[in-house]
Amino acid sequence: MELCDIPAYQLVEMVRNREVSAQEVLGATLQRIHAIDGRPGSLEPGEITPEDKKHIHAFITLTADRAHAQAQEVDRKLSAGIDPGRLAGVPVTVKDIFAVRGTLSTAASRILSNFIAPYTATPIARMEQAGAVILGKVNLDEFVYGSSSESSAFQPSPRNPWNTSRVPGGSSGGGASAVASGEGAISIGTDTAGSVRQPASFCGVAGLKPTYGRISRYGLIAFGSSLDCPGVLARNVTDTALTLSVIAGPDCQDSTAVTAPVPDYTANLEEGVKSMRIGLSPDYFRITFFDAESGELHEEPISSEIRDTTLHAAEVLASMGAEIVEDVPMPHTKYGIPAYFVISRVEAASNLHRYDGVKYGYRTPDKVENLRQMYRKTRSQGFGLQPKLRILMGMYVSAAQYSEQFYMRALRVRTLIRKDFEAVFDPNGMYKLNALMTPTTPTTAFRMGEVYGDSVLMQYADQLTVPADHAGIPGFSLPAGFDQEGLPIGIQILGPDFSEATLFRIGRTYEIATKHELWRTRRPMVLEDK
Amino acid sequence: MADSINIEVFEHLVELAALELTPEESEYLRHELNNQLKAIHELEAIPLDSNVKITLHGIAYTPEISAPIRNDELSSYPYSDDIMKQVPDAEGGYIIVPEIPAEELE
Numbered sequence: 001m002e003l004c005d006i007p008a009y010q011l012v013e014m015v016r017n018r019e020v021s022a023q024e025v026l027g028a029t030l031q032r033i034h035a036i037d038g039r040p041g042s043l044e045p046g047e048i049t050p051e052d053k054k055h056i057h058a059f060i061t062l063t064a065d066r067a068h069a070q071a072q073e074v075d076r077k078l079s080a081g082i083d084p085g086r087l088a089g090v091p092v093t094v095k096d097i098f099a100v101r102g103t104l105s106t107a108a109s110r111i112l113s114n115f116i117a118p119y120t121a122t123p124i125a126r127m128e129q130a131g132a133v134i135l136g137k138v139n140l141d142e143f144v145y146g147s148s149s150e151s152s153a154f155q156p157s158p159r160n161p162w163n164t165s166r167v168p169g170g171s172s173g174g175g176a177s178a179v180a181s182g183e184g185a186i187s188i189g190t191d192t193a194g195s196v197r198q199p200a201s202f203c204g205v206a207g208l209k210p211t212y213g214r215i216s217r218y219g220l221i222a223f224g225s226s227l228d229c230p231g232v233l234a235r236n237v238t239d240t241a242l243t244l245s246v247i248a249g250p251d252c253q254d255s256t257a258v259t260a261p262v263p264d265y266t267a268n269l270e271e272g273v274k275s276m277r278i279g280l281s282p283d284y285f286r287i288t289f290f291d292a293e294s295g296e297l298h299e300e301p302i303s304s305e306i307r308d309t310t311l312h313a314a315e316v317l318a319s320m321g322a323e324i325v326e327d328v329p330m331p332h333t334k335y336g337i338p339a340y341f342v343i344s345r346v347e348a349a350s351n352l353h354r355y356d357g358v359k360y361g362y363r364t365p366d367k368v369e370n371l372r373q374m375y376r377k378t379r380s381q382g383f384g385l386q387p388k389l390r391i392l393m394g395m396y397v398s399a400a401q402y403s404e405q406f407y408m409r410a411l412r413v414r415t416l417i418r419k420d421f422e423a424v425f426d427p428n429g430m431y432k433l434n435a436l437m438t439p440t441t442p443t444t445a446f447r448m449g450e451v452y453g454d455s456v457l458m459q460y461a462d463q464l465t466v467p468a469d470h471a472g473i474p475g476f477s478l479p480a481g482f483d484q485e486g487l488p489i490g491i492q493i494l495g496p497d498f499s500e501a502t503l504f505r506i507g508r509t510y511e512i513a514t515k516h517e518l519w520r521t522r523r524p525m526v527l528e529d530k
Numbered sequence: 531m532a533d534s535i536n537i538e539v540f541e542h543l544v545e546l547a548a549l550e551l552t553p554e555e556s557e558y559l560r561h562e563l564n565n566q567l568k569a570i571h572e573l574e575a576i577p578l579d580s581n582v583k584i585t586l587h588g589i590a591y592t593p594e595i596s597a598p599i600r601n602d603e604l605s606s607y608p609y610s611d612d613i614m615k616q617v618p619d620a621e622g623g624y625i626i627v628p629e630i631p632a633e634e635l636e
Contacts, residue, residue, distance in 0.1 A: 101609075118612035212588050213595070226587040250597055256587075258595040290569040297572060338572040349547070356548070358627055360616035370631045375548045383549075389559055391547045393566055396535065409573050411584035416576070418585055455562045456569055472588015497589050 002530075003028035008090040008185035008239040009266070012131075015074065015089035022074035022089030026067055026133055029091040032182045033062065033135070036161075036526045041139045041154025043113055048156050053164055056526055057156045058178040060096050061104045062136040067091070070133045077131075085131030086246055092127055093184040095175050096137035097144055098230075099219040100124055107221045108142045108152040111355045111362045111382030121219020122254065123188055123230050123247040130246045135184050138174030144195055144223050145348070145386040147461040149173025150452040153384050159448065160203060161524035162487055166445035169199030169461075172233060176203035179233045180524055186243050187233040192224045193340055194440075194465025196231035197477035201440035201490025204479040204524070206507070208232045208240050209465075211498050212472035213258040215244075216251035222351040224344040227469045237478070237507040241265035244500060265501055269508040274321035276434040276506065278493075279328035279424055280314055284438035288334040289460045299334075302442045305483045310439045313480050313491045316513045317437070317506065328424050328431055332416040336466040337459055339417070342397050342410035343470075349394025352387060355379065389455060418471040425496040434502055438464055440477040440490035468494055476503040478510060481519045533564045 003011070003025050014020045038055025039045075040062065077084040099105045099117035106112045120128070128134060139158045141151040149158045149170035158174040160166040161181040168177040172189030176199035179187050189196045191209035200207025208231050215230040222228060230247070234240040245265045251257040285307055288299045301307070318324045357363035357378030364377035383391075397406035424431040442463060451458050468475035473494060480491040491510075493503045514520065535543075540560045544551055551559065607613070619626040 115616060116612075118609045118616070213591075252597070252600065255597050255599075256591075257597065258589075258591070259597055260595045290565070290572075332576075335573065335576060338570050341566050341570050342573070357618060358625060360613075360618075363618035368628050370629045371627050372548070372631050374628045376550045379548055380550045385555065385558065388547075388549060388551070388555070389562055391549070392540075392543045392559060393563055395543050395546055396539075396563065396567075397570070406570060406573075408584060409578065410570075411586065412578055412582045413573055413576055414585040414588075415582050416578075418588060453558075456565045459566075459569075470585075470588060 002032070002182065004032045004091070004182040007236050008087065008234065009242050011090055011185060012086065012088050016078070016084070018078060022071040022133060023068070025089050026071040026091060029135065029182070029184060030064060033059070035530060036181055037183060038156070041108070041152055041156065043110060043153060045155040052156045053159070056159050056161050056164065056168070056177045056181055058093070058138045058158050058174040058183055060106060060108065060137050060139050060154050060174070063103055063134065066103070067133050067135050070128065074131050074133070085129060086242065087127055088131035090132045090186060091135050091184040092132045093135050093138045093175055093178045093187040094124055095140050095172050095187065095189045097140060097190055097221045098124055098188065099221070100134065100137065103137060105137065105221070106154065108140045108154050109382065109384065109387065110153045111379070113153070113362060115361050117219070119219060122216035122251045124219065126247045127188070127243070138178055138187060140174055141171035141386065142384045143221070143352070143387050144171035144190060144192060145390055146170045147194070147198055147458050148446070148452055149199070150448065151384060151386045160445045161526045162204060163445070163485070163525055165447055166487065167202065167448055169202035169445060171195040173199045175233050176200050176205055176207070179203070179205045179235060181526055185235065186239060189231050189233055190220060191229050191231045191469065192227045192344065193469055194462035196233060197440050197465045197475055197490070197492060198462060200233055200477045202445040202488065204488030206234050206237060206240050206479065207477040208244065208500070209468060209475045210244060210248065210500055211474045213256050214248050214474070214498070214500070216254040216257040218251055218253035224347040225351065226347060227344060229469070237504055237511055238266060238269060241269060241504045260498055263501055265504055268501060269504055270512070271505055272321060273317055273506055273509045276322045277325055277432055278314065278317055278322045278506065279325045279431060279433040279436045281328040281330040281436060281438065283330040283333040284464055287442040287460065287463050290456050302439055303483070306439045306442070306444070306489050309481045309489045310437065310491050313510060314437055316510060320509050320513050325431055325433060328433065328436065330420045330424070332413070332420050333467055335413050336417060336470060337463055339410040339413045339470060340466050341393070341459065342406050343414065345390050345394035346398040346407055347394070348390040349398070352391050355382065357382070386455070414470045417467050421471045421473055421494070421496070434495065435499070435506055436494045438492045438494065440464060440492040444483045444485070444487035444489060464492065473497055474500050474503060476507055478507050482522065534567050535560060535563050
């Protein structure tokens with residue numbers, strides 16, 4: 001096993017015990033990136049070649065010099081007997097929706113393609129303070145608007161390391177792809193409808209969306225402000241727990257970051273699941289989607305492979321002492337996407353008004369007669385189709401004459417989605433669940449180009465993840481096997497507000513109980529000859 | 531079902547959004563908007579009791595977990611030069627923009 005494939009928590013021990021230097025870990029990781037990443041995303045990519053299709057293209061901006069300086073500093077501190085922090089020497093990638101001081105911070109959009117952030121986002125600053133080594137910025141859907149990372153203005157867009165003809169998921173697709181392939185042990189992403197958990201599931205890694213407010217959003221370029229949540233992608237439960245312990249907590253720069261105490265999430269990982277009540281809901285084993293041709297809604301069971309994998313995971317946890325509660329009703333699950341279509345668009349339109357070519361970012365080079373024309377040309381040239389679609393939709397559904405019919409109604413439906421969770425997690429209620437176990441996604445990774453362009457179908461990829469965003473509760477996706485085509489399957493564990501420690505315990509118990517299962521020995525296609 | 535967002539409504543939205551679109555973009559976007567609206571109409575099928583309140587964000591910001599309000603104190607930002615360096619067109623600390631359209635008041 002190469003250094004870049006070793007879990008973060010082990011790397012930290014090795015670096016701190018001086019078995020290996022932070023610079024050696026970085027060297028191995030950069031070598032891996034050079035071997036498999038291919039060319040980074042660019043605004044002028046030219047033709048996508050057959051060679052491009054063999055690589056994963058996780059990066060937009062690799063900041064190797066900055067990483068070298070950080071690794072050197074970790075090694076220097078160790079030589080001087082100074083504690084370098086809990087993430088000493090761990091290579092990390094950052095979704096290019098976070099500001100990192102002195103680096104391009106593009107949101108994968110032309111309109112921010114020249115923006116150099118003047119400050120660093122709080123979660124990234126906390127990782128740096130803890131000794132992490134920031135490799136650079138990874139690709140995503142433009143402004144995070146998508147579930148495949150294909151809508152990035154920086155092409156080639158990321159590909160799935162298990163099969164490069166498939167999407168890595170999105171919007172944190174570059175991060176998931178990187179973590180799965182040893183291009184950094186951890187990636188910091190964001191989840192608004194499933195953008196951490198869905199790509200984690202597609203790429204066979206762990207993905208945590210914590211409770212809303214658990215991690216500061218200072219320095220995060222906003223999409224849906226009532227939903228956006230920074231999250232963690234890692235190759236295992238322990239690394240995820242370690243990272244959350246470092247980055248969670250209040251922040252005087254973000255009043256939505258809650259002051260609830262942050263435990264050491266790594267402390268109780270192996271205490272097991274005895275007497276925990278874990279629910280299964282039939283409402284998470286079917287999807288309802290909209291057929292654009294007929295205008296009808298269809299209900300379909302999810303793939304039997306994904307269902308069986310989830311049920312197997314429940315059996316494993318039962319064998320470890322958990323009590324599995326079946327037939328838990330979550331009746332409003334299917335309204336998650338329609339409500340999201342309204343709420344997220346209103347918030348997106350509001351957040352995108354600031355991009356006007358005046359203070360930062362792209363400004364049209366065309367001759368213009370006045371300010372208004374400059375705005376129009378700048379926004380038309382700077383935004384891709386997906387941001388334009390969200391702006392227009394947001395303006396329509398929040399217009400005075402439709403606001404009651406759409407926006408206010410969606411916010412009330414959101415209450416029902418939240419109440420579904422409150423009812424089943426209520427310690428005095430009928431179900432008394434500690435957690436709910438579901439599939440993360442209705443399908444495994446789809447083909448590049450297969451869904452892209454159909455904004456309705458694309459959104460339904462998030463049907464099983466978006467309820468947690470509406471409700472604000474934490475959700476954790478874990479790799480749980482592969483389908484017949486060799487594509488990863490993810491299971492999701494959902495819990496009440498601030499129950500991350502419980503989700504980690506369940507996840508770690510599952511990891512321990514399945515550590516000898518054959519599927520765990522598989523390696524991504526892009527690493528086969530590595 | 532007729533498209534809710536007809537060409538006239540669409541053009542109005544484009545104007546409000548400060549965008550200008552090619553015919554191809556307009557066609558794609560209007561088609562997607564109408565499809566999304568059909569999905570949104572599903573919300574209307576949900577029986578909503580009149581006492582169901584709205585939820586603005588998932589978790590409740592109780593005083594126990596909410597950050598206290600900061601003192602309203604002025605402090606200087608350390609990197610204002612870096613912010614000004616991002617401005618597409620600036621001179622002497624001022625941001626330059628094209629002429630601002632104005633109408634003569636009667």
